[in-house]
Amino acid sequence: MAVTNVTSFGRSGLSDWVVQRVSGVVLTVYLLVIAGYLLLTPEIDYASWKAFNSGLCVRLLTVFAVLSLAAHAWIGMWGVLTDYVTVRLMGPKATFLRVFLQLGMIAVIFVYVVWTVAILWGK
């Protein structure tokens, strides 16, 4: 099953297992920070939201979060696709379809990362 292995994130199940947990923790921290800000700030306007997201700590956390999202989504979608889009469940065309979907998924993840970095630094 070379095709399933070559498209995994870290080439090894153990590595993917660890990365999935570390990235999950980073995403949880980011979520709690953003939710905390939105809930605790009484009146949010453009100036205060922009200032909050311009701070180096928040920017770095956001980049960490989107990189974690990239790894987390890659590993998660790989797991789902290699479980259901299989020759056993879908017939002989499944391998082609799965690789096609995986490449599409990787392209979307790439866009997410580049887009987020552009939002924080490009404009």
Next chain:
Amino acid sequence: MNDKRPVNLDIGTIHLPITAYVSILHRVSGVALFVISGLFIWMLDRSLTSEETFTALQGLLTHPLVKLVLWGMLAALAYHMVAGIRHMFMDFGVGETLEGGVLGAKLVLYIAALLILFAGAWVWL
């Protein structure tokens, strides 16, 4: 591998335990979040590009249908996070027995429901 080997597990005919539903929901919410993440990044983009796009996004978020979509996005996020935290507890050996697994699954559903209600209140109030 013999492709003609018998496959006995026909999941459609099996009565699934609560742990299975919690697990499947974790997967479904994860796949949904793959798309939802793009919407959140788009919201971040609109909210930071300029004063005008920020105000336009604020205006869009007052629309009832948009509020419903946002609530669904937050619901998927809340559920996936709670179920993920349960996974990490189980990695440390907490809630791995049959009883512990069922209790953990119930806790995930209760806590996620609470967070989703809270998110709904935040979106509408």
